[in-house]
Amino acid sequence: MTRWPLPEYMRLALAQARKAAESGEVPIGAVVVKDGEVIAAGRNAPRERHDPTSHAEMEAIRTAARILGNERLEGCELWVTLEPCAMCAGAIVHARIARLYYGASDPKGGAVEHGARVFEQEQCLHRPEVYPGIGEAESADLLRKFFRERR
Numbered sequence: 001m002t003r004w005p006l007p008e009y010m011r012l013a014l015a016q017a018r019k020a021a022e023s024g025e026v027p028i029g030a031v032v033v034k035d036g037e038v039i040a041a042g043r044n045a046p047r048e049r050h051d052p053t054s055h056a057e058m059e060a061i062r063t064a065a066r067i068l069g070n071e072r073l074e075g076c077e078l079w080v081t082l083e084p085c086a087m088c089a090g091a092i093v094h095a096r097i098a099r100l101y102y103g104a105s106d107p108k109g110g111a112v113e114h115g116a117r118v119f120e121q122e123q124c125l126h127r128p129e130v131y132p133g134i135g136e137a138e139s140a141d142l143l144r145k146f147f148r149e150r151r
């Protein structure tokens, strides 16, 4: 199988995931990009922040919305290392994210191609374009290593 070089945005998201691991958080990272420019980055930090909603996607979306001064991130892309959960998929809908790129699939907690399949629901108000499997191996390696070291 040909391995294409990872897009810069996914490499930045993976760097965020590594930062999360260094802080003892599950290694998941995300960045929001608009017109080729990185607007915001986020990583998992629920333990550190005592905030169950502190997922990488939520952090990146919150920061991007604050920076852009708009609760709608029209035309923005979200790059995240793992398939988003139902909460984050909901936030992606509310934020009107145009394109979602993610790394590894998450059969247990994911809600894009698994579980709730949020974007496929009839009630879903906005459907982003979805591009899975970008940096899948790198993202999965980080998660495997993290959980192995904690056992």
Ligand SMILES: [Zn+2]
Residues within 6 Å of the ligand: 055, 056, 057, 084, 085, 086, 087, 088, 089
């Ligand atoms: Zn989430």
